[in-house]
Amino acid sequence: MQSSIRFILDMREASAFIVHSGFDPESFDSLLGLFKEHYPVDADTGSPRKFAADMALALVLMYLHKKIKQEILCVMFGATAVTINRTKNLGLDIFKTIFQDNPNDHRWRIAWPKVQEMKVFNDMILSNTMFENETRVLHGVFGFTDCLDVPIETPEDDLEQNAYYDGYLEPA
Structure with missing residues (x-):
């Protein structure tokens, strides 16, 4: 088998x-x-x-x-x-x-995208936002990772915190 x-x-x-x-x-x-x-x-x-x-x-x-x-x-x-x-x-x-x-x-090889590529990626992300306040938080974002659990400093702004943390943490 x-x-x-x-x-x-x-x-x-x-x-x-x-x-x-x-x-x-x-x-x-x-x-x-x-x-x-x-x-x-x-x-x-x-x-x-x-x-x-x-x-x-x-x-x-x-x-x-x-x-x-x-x-x-x-x-x-x-x-x-x-x-x-x-x-x-x-x-x-x-x-x-x-x-x-x-x-x-x-x-x-891991490399940052060129500035123009970052802009294209950010435009793609912004085109998928549903709320105006998301644009403020996502301005300049050109990529993201999912299911990555790394410690980061917790932003004081709740909206910014929400952009970084989705509330999901798979049990070990």
């Missing part, structure tokens, strides 16, 4: 890849090429690894892309908690190596 993740990897449906890993199949394959270079075929014990490189990569991407409890990952990947944890940690170490070995690779 194959796991649900193996089914998704074999099916290669773009929307399923994006929903679960944040990558389309072609981008996943591109990263997989680098990942395979560092992913050992055998475990430290000498026995074959439980997961092929593509499953290990999918696990790490899902761990980074979604807030999924380990128990759910176990069910999705059809593996024990020990296997999930070891594979995830190995995969994260491989990511660190890949990024350190290729620091200027355009695929993970």
